[in-house]
Amino acid sequence: MERREKWINRETWGIIAVVAMGLTVSACGEAKPPAPPPPAPPEYADKHMPEGYWNNPEILEQGKAIFTGEENIDVNCASCHGKDGKPVKAGARDFRQGEHMKLFSDSQWFWRVSEGVKGTKMKAWKSKLPEEDRWKVIAYEATFGLKGMEYSVAQKKWVPQGTAAAPAASGGAGSEAPAEPPVDGEPAGKGTSEETPQ
Numbered sequence: 658m659e660r661r662e663k664w665i666n667r668e669t670w671g672i673i674a675v676v677a678m679g680l681t682v683s684a685c686g687e688a689k690p691p692a693p694p695p696p697a698p699p700e701y702a703d704k705h706m707p708e709g710y711w712n713n714p715e716i717l718e719q720g721k722a723i724f725t726g727e728e729n730i731d732v733n734c735a736s737c738h739g740k741d742g743k744p745v746k747a748g749a750r751d752f753r754q755g756e757h758m759k760l761f762s763d764s765q766w767f768w769r770v771s772e773g774v775k776g777t778k779m780k781a782w783k784s785k786l787p788e789e790d791r792w793k794v795i796a797y798e799a800t801f802g803l804k805g806m807e808y809s810v811a812q813k814k815w816v817p818q819g820t821a822a823a824p825a826a827s828g829g830a831g832s833e834a835p836a837e838p839p840v841d842g843e844p845a846g847k848g849t850s851e852e853t854p855q
């Protein structure tokens with residue numbers, strides 16, 4: 658008799674422990690910051706915002722007309738993403754959250770808008786929007802959460818408008834000129850280690 662009660666007790670504790678663990682895990686899951694999107698596939702990795710688009714009022718005006726469906730009623734981004742970037746359909750991302758939007762590069766946005774996101778309401782727009790229009794709408798979309806910013810391909814991050822291009826910008830992607838001159842007298846590759854004997 659006595660023995661049996663003890664076993665029940667132990668079992669009860671076991672259940673409590675499992676439930677507590679479950680609660681802890683789900684609480685952690687909720688606190689997690691949004692994961693960055695997967696890298697753009699090769700055919701999109703080298704696509705970048707045309708020069709001068711980010712802060713061009715005319716481009717942004719055209720981007721807005723596309724976004725709101727004014728240009729073409731079949732392309733109405735605002736019907737899900739909201740006129741001001743605040744989502745009106747479940748699952749759409751809140752474009753006003755800069756911290757979140759920053760996780761995307763210009764290529765990743767372009768890829769998503771071109772091909773859509775499988776398994777969600779976001780469809781591919783490449784058949785309805787020529788490349789230029791896709792860039793225009795993306796430049797406009799960036800104004801919700803990243804106003805005054807542009808994506809720097811060289812620095813691989815969002816920076817204030819006008820600071821993205823390095824001095825030798827027109828060389829195009831791939832040219833890797835060093836930004837700073839090497840430190841005098843230190844041969845490259847040796848520098849940092851303190852523990853060199855003798």
Ligand code: HEC
Binds near residue numbers: 736750779780
């Ligand atoms: C029918 C609703 C709907 C329409 C219309 C729509 N989207 Fe989306 N969009 C979504 C949803 C839902 C997601 C989130 C997909 C996901 O879970 O990643 C999304 C994702 C995105 C993303 C990437 C962010 C992300 O979450 O991956 C961009 C950029 C985007 N949409 C831009 C646009 C643009 C530009 C248009 C108009 C040309 C447009 N969307 C039209 C529903 C829509």
